[in-house]
Amino acid sequence: MANAQTANGGTSVLTRWMNNRNLMGMLFMLPAGTILLIFLTYPLALGVWLGMTDVKVGRPGVFVGLENFAWLMEDSVFLLSVFNTFLYTIVASIIKFGLGLWLAIILNNNIPIKAFIRAIVLLPFIVPTVLSALAFWWIYDSQDSVLSWILIEMGVIDKTIDFLGDPNNARASVIAANIWRGIPFVAITLLAGLQTIPRTLYEAATIDGANEWQRFTRITFPLLTPIIAVVMTFSVLFTFTDFQLIWVMTRGGPINATHLMATLSYQRGIVGGALGEGAAIAVAMIPFLLAAILFSYFGLQNRKWQRGGRDD
Amino acid sequence: MASVDIRNAAKVFGSTEVLHGVNIDIPDQSFTVLVGPSGCGKSTLLRMIAGLEEITRGEIAIGGQVVNTMPPKQRDIAMVFQNYALYPHMTVFDNMGFSLKLAKADSATIREKVETAAGILNLTELLHRYPRQLSGGQRQRVAMGRAIVRDPQVFLFDEPLSNLDAKLRVQMRTEIRELHQRLNSTSVYVTHDQIEAMTMADQIVVMRDGNVEQSGAPLELYDNPNNTFVATFIGSPAMNMLRGKIAGEGGREFFETTHGARLSLLNGNGAPRERSALCGVRPEHFLLADSEQDAIGMEVVVVEPTGAEILVIGRNGEQELQAVFRERHQFIPGQHIALKPKPENLLLFDAESGQRIR
Numbered sequence: 001m002a003n004a005q006t007a008n009g010g011t012s013v014l015t016r017w018m019n020n021r022n023l024m025g026m027l028f029m030l031p032a033g034t035i036l037l038i039f040l041t042y043p044l045a046l047g048v049w050l051g052m053t054d055v056k057v058g059r060p061g062v063f064v065g066l067e068n069f070a071w072l073m074e075d076s077v078f079l080l081s082v083f084n085t086f087l088y089t090i091v092a093s094i095i096k097f098g099l100g101l102w103l104a105i106i107l108n109n110n111i112p113i114k115a116f117i118r119a120i121v122l123l124p125f126i127v128p129t130v131l132s133a134l135a136f137w138w139i140y141d142s143q144d145s146v147l148s149w150i151l152i153e154m155g156v157i158d159k160t161i162d163f164l165g166d167p168n169n170a171r172a173s174v175i176a177a178n179i180w181r182g183i184p185f186v187a188i189t190l191l192a193g194l195q196t197i198p199r200t201l202y203e204a205a206t207i208d209g210a211n212e213w214q215r216f217t218r219i220t221f222p223l224l225t226p227i228i229a230v231v232m233t234f235s236v237l238f239t240f241t242d243f244q245l246i247w248v249m250t251r252g253g254p255i256n257a258t259h260l261m262a263t264l265s266y267q268r269g270i271v272g273g274a275l276g277e278g279a280a281i282a283v284a285m286i287p288f289l290l291a292a293i294l295f296s297y298f299g300l301q302n303r304k305w306q307r308g309g310r311d312d
Numbered sequence: 313m314a315s316v317d318i319r320n321a322a323k324v325f326g327s328t329e330v331l332h333g334v335n336i337d338i339p340d341q342s343f344t345v346l347v348g349p350s351g352c353g354k355s356t357l358l359r360m361i362a363g364l365e366e367i368t369r370g371e372i373a374i375g376g377q378v379v380n381t382m383p384p385k386q387r388d389i390a391m392v393f394q395n396y397a398l399y400p401h402m403t404v405f406d407n408m409g410f411s412l413k414l415a416k417a418d419s420a421t422i423r424e425k426v427e428t429a430a431g432i433l434n435l436t437e438l439l440h441r442y443p444r445q446l447s448g449g450q451r452q453r454v455a456m457g458r459a460i461v462r463d464p465q466v467f468l469f470d471e472p473l474s475n476l477d478a479k480l481r482v483q484m485r486t487e488i489r490e491l492h493q494r495l496n497s498t499s500v501y502v503t504h505d506q507i508e509a510m511t512m513a514d515q516i517v518v519m520r521d522g523n524v525e526q527s528g529a530p531l532e533l534y535d536n537p538n539n540t541f542v543a544t545f546i547g548s549p550a551m552n553m554l555r556g557k558i559a560g561e562g563g564r565e566f567f568e569t570t571h572g573a574r575l576s577l578l579n580g581n582g583a584p585r586e587r588s589a590l591c592g593v594r595p596e597h598f599l600l601a602d603s604e605q606d607a608i609g610m611e612v613v614v615v616e617p618t619g620a621e622i623l624v625i626g627r628n629g630e631q632e633l634q635a636v637f638r639e640r641h642q643f644i645p646g647q648h649i650a651l652k653p654k655p656e657n658l659l660l661f662d663a664e665s666g667q668r669i670r
Contacts, residue, residue, distance in 0.1 A: 200397035203364050208411035208458075209385035218410075222401045 050279035059274035074134035077256050081264040083118065085189060085285075088260060089239045092178045096235055097228075099179070102184025105220075107187070108194040118188075125184035133248035136177040140164050140249070164250055167257030172260050177245055182238065186231055193227030194220070233296035237289060261285050314375025314388075315340040315466040316361060316497060321370035323522075325358050331355055333370055338515070343492050345501045346655045348519035348545075353579040356472055357519075358502045362391050362468050375465055390459035391468040392620060395475065396451045398443040400457075404430075405612070408457045424564065429460040432491070444660035449480045454581075456491065467492075469501040473508065479659040485511055504548050518542050543592050543659060549623060549634045554591040554608070558669075565659065566606075567591045571629060574607050579654045589669060592659035595623070598635040601652040608633065608651045615643045624649075 017023055051068055055061035072078045107118055124132065139146055140163035147178065148160035163173045198219065204216050243262040252259035252267060259267075260279055268279015316338035323331040323362050331353045338344045346354040361372055371378050379387050392437055394442035396405050406413075407548040408429060417425075430436045433453045435659035443451055451466045452472060459467055469488070473481045489512050509516045510530045517527040518541070530546075534593040537543035537551075546551045558577075566574045567589070575591065603609035608624035610633050617623075617640075624635045624643050635651055643649070660669040 024444045081654045174423060198395065198397065200393045200395055202398035203362075204391070204393060204399075204458075205410070206364065207362060207389065207391050208462075210410075216412060219399065 021059070029081040040175075041247050047279050050191055052280075053276045053282040055275045057275060061276055064276070068277055071277070071286065072280060077128050077259065078261075078264065081252075081261050081281075082154075082284075084171070084256075084258060085240060085262075088178065088258075089236060092175050092182065092239050093232065093236050095175075095179050096182045096186050096239075097232060098201045098287055100183050100231075101190055101228075103183065103187040103189035103192055105216075105284050107191050107240050118191075118221055121187055122184050125188075129181065129244040132181055133177065133245045136173070136175055136180075136245075140173050142259075166256055167254055170250055170254055172248055174246055177249065178239060178242060181245065182235060186235055189226065189231045190227060191289065193224050193231075197223050229296045233293060236292050236296075240292070241285065242272060316344075316412075316466060316498060316500065317370045317371075317373040317376075318357070318361075319424065321360060321372055322368050323353070324361060324367060324368045328369075330522050334519070334522075334524045336517055336524060336527060338371065338498060339412070340498055341496050342510060342514045343499045343501065343515035344491070344517060345503060346517045346519060347503055347506055348525075349381050350504055351521075352519040353522040354502045354504075354519050358391075359422070359471055360467050361387075361466070361500060362664065363387050388465040388511075389468055390462045390464040390466075390473045391470065392452075392455045394461055394471040396455040396561075397444075398451055398454055403440050403442055404435060404446070404454050407443070407454055408439075408461050410458070411462050423462075425461050426457075429457045432460065432494070433457050449484060452484055453487075454475065458492075458552055465498065467495075467497050467499040467548055469499065470500075471503055473503070474505075475508045479601045481508075485583075488512065507548060510546065511614070516543060516546075536668075537592075537659070538668050540590060540661045541591070543661070543668075547594060549595050550668050551634050552593045552595065552635075553660075553661075554593065554631065555588075555663070555665075556591060557586060562584045566661065569608065571608070571631075573604070573610075574606050575653055576606065576655050577657065577658060577660075588663040590663055590666070591660040592661060593653040594657065595634045595636040596621075596638075597654050597657040598651040599654060600641065601650040604650045606652070607651075610635075610651055612643050612645050612649060613637040614645065623651045662667060 007053065048230060052063060052065055053061040054064050054068070074293045089121045103121060106209075107114065107121065138144070142160060142162045143164055145160060147163070148157070151157045151169060152160070162169060164170045199221055201223075202215055205219050210218060241262050243266065246258055246260055247266070250258045261284065265278045265281035265285075267278075268274050268281060274280070314613060318334060318336040318338070320333045320335060321330060321331060322333045334353075334357065336344075346357060348354050356365060360367050361381065363379065364377065367380050371380060371646070373379065374387055374661055402410065406424055408426045412422045412425060413458075425441070425545075429625075430439055433456060435450070435453055435457055437448060438446060438454075442481075443454065446454065453512065455472070458548070467587060472488070473484055485508060488501075501508075501512060513530055516530050516533055517528060518525045518533065526533060526542045528536075534545050538544065540553060544553065554567070554569050556567055559566060559568045559574075565577045565585075567577055567636070568574050569591070610624075610627055610628050612624055612626045613627040615622065620638070622637050622641065622643070626633050626635075626638070626649070633651070661667065662669055
């Protein structure tokens, strides 16, 4: 190409630009870059900036540096929300993983009406979050709860359970709702992972003398770890930043027992109008999220046996 | 070591019977090849020996003991899979030592056995690598290593060479054969490639549509096929099948092709005259004739010299014919030549059933 250009001295500047790989590469990346910049980088930067000001709704604030964060460190409600977020994320993620993996393994076997059951499993994922949150709200109603009714009819309890009124009950209830909602994603993704494991590996292991449990621990689980890493990273991120379920069901109550960082940020920033403080709470989530991503990337995903190439 | 006796074994998947009660004797220390076109049930049969498929009817015995209900790990067999089935998350060492580890052998024993097997297969340098880092041939050897380490009574091979390129396939063929001679084990080998079957087997079992067509030593099948299927399946280029009838005139018996060429028969064995039949001639059993008198005329279509011999593909009317000559005749496409089969090598088959007329 260089020869063609020198031989053809009169080539216009435009043609020369069109032949420049780097320039054209930049041009092709421009649309995507612009979208990322406008819709991801700008809001993120604005959030971080807001978190370092004392902007309130209708009143331009001033730069206050890390003052918001210093305040939050002594704010017991914020600290409670951090605790709640961790409790919510850890408990829900562990149970989602356990049940999701179990469900995936069941669905991976040859069971009758497999397609139908798979479709049903996906259902919680398809229903809009707000809708399912409303349904749970009703299921957990202190007077007309269908759960309480069933348990009373069965003779297990004799008065209705106050699902969302008692702090610990409320925590358990929202976690249960989150698990219900999150399982399909985990189960279906792990099922996809299971289906990539060749059947002959299990046959070879059977001949090598592995029983069913050993086939799971020595073949299935290790081969599934890359997918597990991805799924659980996403699941943890979604759970950690959950907002809709909580906001519809409890608005963070009772007595802030179910306030997550996301709901507290919204309450302080949008409902309460303290945009700066709300932003600071949201920004405080970033380090935790980054840590989760880095842990999954370095800890789980990049196994030696997965890497290609012939070199050691 | 042990023999494998397959008695009347049948396999039904749902409502489809894929094996219709086959009987095969696999002698101790033999190398038996199950060969046939895809869908003939050969792999299913192998998997039934391994215990990966249930036996619907009949019996399979290894070393005299019926194994129908015995789980695979108690059958004392090892299997090499077509796609190798190496555990991708384990090193070569761990792949080979996996069965011993499951059997709770101590690490010194595992190390010793794996290293011995690796030595046999030239894998010593690769023990710490992962399957991804190996070439196809190396993976194949690891798969065999995994089988050797277990020191089984019977080795089962399920089309182990079909993922390799042609050159490597020839090389691995020799290696597997050599290994078999060295270990003196009983081997059952499944392939759809009749050349693999011919070159490796002590005993070939030709299968079609869930039945055994014929079994025997390679050259026995080559020289004395029971029917047209075996005759055309074994041997490459394939045997020519000429249509015509068995006829006689005076004291002379001959095969008269549909084109009227009369090929003398050494001994018609009193075969009923005027009976329509097929006459099988191997490509290398043709001689060039000077005239078309009592010979088969052929128009040369393609000439394929391989160096050692020349393959001529041509046509006689509708009939395609192939002939192989070790002499370096000059052939030109379009040329008319006349071929005469050696009478002692003619094989006659019934036109209806395809069964051999002896």
